[in-house]
Amino acid sequence: MDKRLERILPRVQKPARYVGGEYNAVMKDLSGVDTRIAFCFPDTYEIGMSNLGMRILYGVMNNMDGVWCERVYAPWGDMEQEMRRAGMPLFALESGDPITKFDIVAFSVGYEMAFPSILNMLDLADIPIHSAERRELTPLVIAGGTAMYNAEPIADFIDLVSLGEGEEITVELVELHRQARREGWTKAEFLRRAARLPGIYVPSLYEVNYNDDGTVCEIIPHDGAPRVVTKRIVRDMDKSYFPVKTIVPSTEIVQDRIMLELFRGCIRGCRFCQAGYVYRPVRNRSWDLCAKYGVEACNDSGYQEVTLSSLSTSDYPPLTELCDELEEFCAQRHVNLSLPSLRADNFSMNLMQRLARGRKTGLTFAPEAGTQRLRDVINKNVTLEELLRSCHTAFAGGYNAVKLYFMLGLPTETDEDVLGIADIAARVMHEWREAAPNKNRGVRITVSTSWFVPKPHTAFQWEPQITREEYERRVKLLREAIRTKTVTYNWHDSATSVIEAVLARGDRKLCKVLETVWRKGATLDAWEEYFSYERWQEAFAECGVDPAFYANRRREKDEIMPWSMISSGVTEAYLWREYERSRAAVTTPDCRTHCNGCGANLLVGGKCDV
Amino acid sequence: MSKLRLLFVKEKQASYISHLDLIRTFQRAFPRTDLEIKHSQGYHPHPIMSIVLPLPVGQSSDCELLDFEVTQDTDGSGIVEHLNTGMPNGLRVLECYEARRPIRELVYLRAIVELEYDNGVPEGAVGQLRELFARQNLVIQKRTKRKELADVDIAPMIRRIELTEGEGLIRTDVTVQAQNPGLNPQLLGKAIERYLPELTPDFIRVRRTAILDAEEKDFR
Numbered sequence: 001m002d003k004r005l006e007r008i009l010p011r012v013q014k015p016a017r018y019v020g021g022e023y024n025a026v027m028k029d030l031s032g033v034d035t036r037i038a039f040c041f042p043d044t045y046e047i048g049m050s051n052l053g054m055r056i057l058y059g060v061m062n063n064m065d066g067v068w069c070e071r072v073y074a075p076w077g078d079m080e081q082e083m084r085r086a087g088m089p090l091f092a093l094e095s096g097d098p099i100t101k102f103d104i105v106a107f108s109v110g111y112e113m114a115f116p117s118i119l120n121m122l123d124l125a126d127i128p129i130h131s132a133e134r135r136e137l138t139p140l141v142i143a144g145g146t147a148m149y150n151a152e153p154i155a156d157f158i159d160l161v162s163l164g165e166g167e168e169i170t171v172e173l174v175e176l177h178r179q180a181r182r183e184g185w186t187k188a189e190f191l192r193r194a195a196r197l198p199g200i201y202v203p204s205l206y207e208v209n210y211n212d213d214g215t216v217c218e219i220i221p222h223d224g225a226p227r228v229v230t231k232r233i234v235r236d237m238d239k240s241y242f243p244v245k246t247i248v249p250s251t252e253i254v255q256d257r258i259m260l261e262l263f264r265g266c267i268r269g270c271r272f273c274q275a276g277y278v279y280r281p282v283r284n285r286s287w288d289l290c291a292k293y294g295v296e297a298c299n300d301s302g303y304q305e306v307t308l309s310s311l312s313t314s315d316y317p318p319l320t321e322l323c324d325e326l327e328e329f330c331a332q333r334h335v336n337l338s339l340p341s342l343r344a345d346n347f348s349m350n351l352m353q354r355l356a357r358g359r360k361t362g363l364t365f366a367p368e369a370g371t372q373r374l375r376d377v378i379n380k381n382v383t384l385e386e387l388l389r390s391c392h393t394a395f396a397g398g399y400n401a402v403k404l405y406f407m408l409g410l411p412t413e414t415d416e417d418v419l420g421i422a423d424i425a426a427r428v429m430h431e432w433r434e435a436a437p438n439k440n441r442g443v444r445i446t447v448s449t450s451w452f453v454p455k456p457h458t459a460f461q462w463e464p465q466i467t468r469e470e471y472e473r474r475v476k477l478l479r480e481a482i483r484t485k486t487v488t489y490n491w492h493d494s495a496t497s498v499i500e501a502v503l504a505r506g507d508r509k510l511c512k513v514l515e516t517v518w519r520k521g522a523t524l525d526a527w528e529e530y531f532s533y534e535r536w537q538e539a540f541a542e543c544g545v546d547p548a549f550y551a552n553r554r555r556e557k558d559e560i561m562p563w564s565m566i567s568s569g570v571t572e573a574y575l576w577r578e579y580e581r582s583r584a585a586v587t588t589p590d591c592r593t594h595c596n597g598c599g600a601n602l603l604v605g606g607k608c609d610v
Numbered sequence: 611m612s613k614l615r616l617l618f619v620k621e622k623q624a625s626y627i628s629h630l631d632l633i634r635t636f637q638r639a640f641p642r643t644d645l646e647i648k649h650s651q652g653y654h655p656h657p658i659m660s661i662v663l664p665l666p667v668g669q670s671s672d673c674e675l676l677d678f679e680v681t682q683d684t685d686g687s688g689i690v691e692h693l694n695t696g697m698p699n700g701l702r703v704l705e706c707y708e709a710r711r712p713i714r715e716l717v718y719l720r721a722i723v724e725l726e727y728d729n730g731v732p733e734g735a736v737g738q739l740r741e742l743f744a745r746q747n748l749v750i751q752k753r754t755k756r757k758e759l760a761d762v763d764i765a766p767m768i769r770r771i772e773l774t775e776g777e778g779l780i781r782t783d784v785t786v787q788a789q790n791p792g793l794n795p796q797l798l799g800k801a802i803e804r805y806l807p808e809l810t811p812d813f814i815r816v817r818r819t820a821i822l823d824a825e826e827k828d829f830r
Contacts, residue, residue, distance in 0.1 A: 001622065007813055009626060010668050016631060021623030021699030250627045250635055250698045302638025302696055333641060334655065 164231025370420025
C-alpha cells in the first residue's frame with residue numbers, strides 16, 4: 001500500500017472506501033494490459049458502488065482482452081483535504097495507481113449536481129480540466145449516463161460523450177482508441193473518427209451560435225460529425241451482459257444488495273419523467289433468465305437481499321412467475337426480495353405479503369400530484385380511488401405506515417392542487433381508521449414533496465420552473481393545511497432544485513459558471529453538507545449569466561434547444577404533442593394499451609416488446 | 611448443533627474493515643459452506659456470530675477469532691476452503707474448529723508496534739523508551755464511552771515489552787492485557803506523547819501476533 005495513503009487513512013472517516021481489495025474486484029497483470037481505463041463516478045464510493053450501470057460496464061470492459069478497467073470515486077471532504085496536503089493525486093482503487101497513468105478516464109454522470117465533482121476529480125488527478133488543454137490522445141476524458149442527454153454545461157471539459165446504454169458502444173470506442181494509439185493518430189483525428197460511431201457525441205466538433213436574446217441560433221456540425229446523434233441501446237435484454245459475479249463491498253453502501261434488472265424502459269409516459277422517455281423502448285428480460293441470474297448472483301456474492309429493479313417493477317408482465325420461481329431458493333437461503341417502487345393502480349397485495357414474509361414495514365406510493373386534473377396534466381394515470389383502495393388493503397393487511405411522494409410546482413399547478421395533497425393525506429388517514437384491525441398501534445403517514453425540475457427530452461422541456469418565492473409559498477400553504485399529528489410533512493430544500501433546473505437545460509455558456517463555482521470551492525454539490533447557493537449566485541453574477549433565463553423561462557415551439565443535436569429516439573414532435581396534451585389535461589394511454597408513436601420503436605426495428 | 615471457532619488473518623486492505631462491516635462480510639461468506647448458521651429469532655433473523663476482541667480499524671492481525679453456532683453436528687473440517695473463496699483481499703481464514711475453551715481464558719495479546727521516525731530514530735531513543743515503559747505508572751488520557759477524557763494508568767496492563775531499533779523505526783514487541791480491561795497497543799504512542807513528546811513517532815503501525823492464556827500459551 002502507498003505509504004502516503006497508509007498515513008492518511010487513520011485520520012479519515014470510513015477508510016475502507018479508499019483501499020479497494022473487495023471480493024470480485026478485478027486485478028490484472030499489467031504485462032498483459034495495453035488499455036487502462038479509469039472508470040470514475042463523480043460522487044462517493046457508497047453512491048457509485050450502488051450504480052448498476054457502472055457494475056455492468058465494469059464487467060463488460062474487464063471482459064475485453066488487454067483492457068483493465070478500474071474504479072475511481074470522489075473522496076469525501078476530509079479525504080480530499082488530506083490528499084491535497086500530502087500531494088497525493090487521485091488514484092484508482094484496484095491498482096492504487098494515479099489516474100494520469102490511464103488511457104481513458106470515463107465518467108458515469110447520472111445527475112447534474114455532480115458536474116462540479118467532475119472538474120474537481122480531474123483536478124485532483126492532475127489532469128487539465130479543459131478538453132482543449134489536453135492535446136494528447138491519452139488520457140482521453142469521456143462521459144456517459146443519464147445527465148449526458150444534455151452535456152452542454154460540461155462540453156468544454158470532456159472529449160466525448162457516449163449516449164445511451166453502453167454495453168456495445170463502449171467496446172467499439174475502446175477498440176477505436178486502441179487502434180488510434182497503435183497507429184499514432186492525433187487526438188483530433190481520433191475524435192473525428194469517434195464522432196462517426198453511432199451514439200458518440202464529440203462536443204468540440206459542434207459550433208453553437210447564439211441569438212442576441214441568449215437562445216441558440218444554430219448548431220453546426222464540423223468534420224463530418226452527424227447533425228443528430230442518437231443514443232445506443234441493447235436490443236435484446238436476454239443477450240445483454242448481466243454482472244452475475246459482481247464486486248461485494250467490504251463496507252456498507254447505499255444499495256447493499258443484488259440489483260436484478262428485469263427490464264429497461266417504461267410503458268407509462270409520465271410527462272415529467274426523463275428516465276421514462278430516454279430509456280425507451282421497453283425491453284423485458286425473460287423471467288427464467290432473471291431467476292437464474294438472481295440465484296447465481298446470490299450464490300456468488302452471499303447477499304441475502306435482491307431488489308427487483310426497473311423503472312416500474314409492478315409493470316413487469318411475468319412478475320408473479322419470477323417470484324414463484326425464486327420462492328423456494330429465497331426461503332432456503334434466507335434471501336429477501338424487495339421492490340423499489342410501487343404503483344397504486346396495479347400493485348398486488350398478495351405479492352407484497354409474500355415478498356415481505358412476515359415483515360410489515362411501510363409502503364411507498366407516488367401519486368405525484370394532489371388532484372386528478374393535475375395528475376392528468378402530468379399523465380400519472382393513477383386515480384385517488386386506486387390509491388385509497390391500495391392503502392385500504394395494506395392497512396387491512398397489518399401495514400401501519402405509508403409514505404406518499406408528491407411534486408410541487410408542476411405545470412399548471414394551482415393552490416387547489418397543493419391543498420389536494422393535504423386532502424389525500426386526510427383520506428388515507430380515514431382509510432386507516434376504516435381498515436386497520438388494530439388501531440392501538442397507530443399509523444404513520446408521511447407526505448414528502450420535492451420541487452419539480454423540468455428536464456430536457458421530456459414533454460415539459462418547454463416549461464418554466466416556478467420561482468423560489470412561489471415554491472416556498474406553496475410549501476407553506478401545504479404545511480398549514482396538514483394539521484393532523486399522524487401526518488408528517490417533509491419538503492425538499494429549495495436551493496438545490498434551482499441549480500438543478502439551470503444545469504439540466506443549460507447550454508455551453510454555463511461551462512464558465514461551472515468552472516467559476518468549482519474554483520470557488522464547489523465539489524460534492526449533490527450533498528447538502530457541501531452545497532452553497534451563495535457560491536452559485538456569485539458564480540452566475542461573475543459570469544454575467546442569469547439563472548432565471550434557464551430555470552424560469554417558457555420556451556417557444558421554434559426555439560432550438562441546446563441539446564437538440566442529441567436524440568433519445570423519442571421525436572421532438574412527439575414530445576411537443578405530449579406538451580400540448582398536458583396543457584389541455586388530456587392523458588395518453590400507456591404503451592401496452594396502444595402505441596402512441598413516440599419514435600423509440602425504430603430503435604428496435606419497428607415493434608416494441610411491451 | 612455445534613459451536614465453532616474460526617482463526618483468521620486480517621491484514622492489508624482488510625485491516626480497514628470496521629467491526630460491523632467485518633461481521634457483514636462473514637455473513638455473506640457463510641452461504642458458501644453447507645453449514646446452517648443459527649439465526650436469531652424475531653422479525654429480522656440474522657446469523658448469530660461474534661468476533662472475539664474486535665481489532666481497532668487500521669491494525670493488522672495474525673490471530674483473530676470468530677465464534678458461531680451451526681445447527682449441524684460438525685467439527686468444522688473442510689469449511690476453511692469454502693470460506694476463503696469469497697473473501698476480500700487481506701482476510702484469510704486459517705482454521706475452523708470446535709470452540710472448547712471459554713473466551714475468559716484469553717488473558718493477553720501480543721503485538722508488534724512499529725514506531726516510525728521519518729527523519730531517522732533520534733539518538734538514544736530506544737534507551738529512553740525502555741526506561742519509560744519500565745515505570746510504575748504511565749497515566750494517559752483516554753476517551754471513555756461517554757466521550758469524556760479520563761486518566762488511565764496503562765503500566766499495570768503491560769505484561770512485557772521489548773524494543774529494538776531498525777531502519778527509521780523502533781520495533782516494539784509487547785504483551786498486554788487483553789480484556790477486563792484490555793489495552794490497545796496503539797496507546798503506547800499516547801504515553802510517549804505525554805512523557806517524551808520529543809520522541810513522538812511520525813506514524814505507528816500495529817500488528818497483533820498472538821493471543822495468549824494466563825500461562826502465555828497460544829489461546830485457541
